[in-house]
Amino acid sequence: MDPDPLAELYPPFGLSVTCGGLTLRVLRDADLPAYAELISARLFADADAPHVFAWWDRDPAVRQREALQFLWSRRARLGPxxxxxxxxxxxxxxxxxxxxxxxxxxxxxxVVSSGSYLRLDAQGRGVGTLMRQLILVLAFDHLGALRAESSAAVGNAASLAVSRHCGYRPDGTRVELNGERRLELQRVAATPETVVRPAEPVVVRGLTTELRRQLGADEVL
Known part of the structure; x- marks a missing residue:
């Protein structure tokens, strides 16, 4: 494989997790037009459901601009x-x-935490479960995490079912604001002992020594 100059300069850009036909990789600027289209696509069957992201109500152009700013800000702050x-x-x-x-x-x-979303026309065929399993394999088997935390709105049965299929267990509740809405969340947690790994092999690429150091994961395994 040819060297990737951008990943050499910024190691997260080289990180990917693949299983079957699904790949998770850190978004680059070349992906941003597709990313902007994604967050303008339909993500929710019921746009008025309590768990719909507060940013979904914003004007689409504002939503896209703020989403790009969000990605850039996370890059700038990444460190151990x-x-x-x-x-x-x-x-x-x-x-x-x-x-x-x-x-x-x-x-x-x-300890790691995670969040995710999937466009509506890709839901209902196991992709949501697989992508969350892949991130847990990365966290537990490659970074040395001992606990993974997530949450979903109480009553969001579909999301909580996916959590169960990944090996998460109930871990209490908490209350947050989602925009102006009061939202009660079911917390869930998984460990290396409870996680459900995919049936097919998982391939992790780009987890270099430099990236481990950047994540504070160079001494935990």
């Missing part, structure tokens, strides 16, 4: 004390969703 990796979810060459992986003080806490 706190990091967020924004993965695009690609089915072949098509961007169909996003899957984030985040941590604070990972070297000492060894």
């Amino acid at each position: 004390d706190a990091w967020e990796l924004p993965f695009g979810v690609f089915e072949g060459d098509r961007l169909i969703g996003c899957q984030d992986l985040c941590a604070r003080d990972f070297a000492r806490r060894r």
Whole structure:
């Protein structure tokens, strides 16, 4: 494989996780037009459901601009004390969703959290489960995490079902604001012992020594 000059300069750009026809890789600027189209696509069957992201109500042009600013800001802040990796979810060459992986003080806490969304026309065929399984394999089997946390709105049965299929277990509740709405969240947590790994092999590429150091994961395995 030819050297990737951009990944050599910024190691997260070289990170990818693949299983079958699905690939998670950190979004680059070349992906941003597809990313802008993704967040303008239909993501929710019921746009008025309590769990719909507050940013969904914004004007589409504002939503796109702020989404790009969000990605750039996360790149600038990535370091051992706190990091967020924004993965695009690609089915072949098509961007169909996003899957984030985040941590604070990972070297000492060894805890990650994640969030995700998938365009509506890609839902209902197991992709949501697989992409979350892939991020857990990366966290547990390659970064040395000991706990993974996530959450979904109480009553969001579809999201909580996916969590169960990935090996998450209930972990209490909390209340947050989603825009102006009060939202009760069901917290869930997974460990290396509970995680459900994909049936097919998972291939992780680009997890270099430099990237491990950048994530605070160079001494945890």
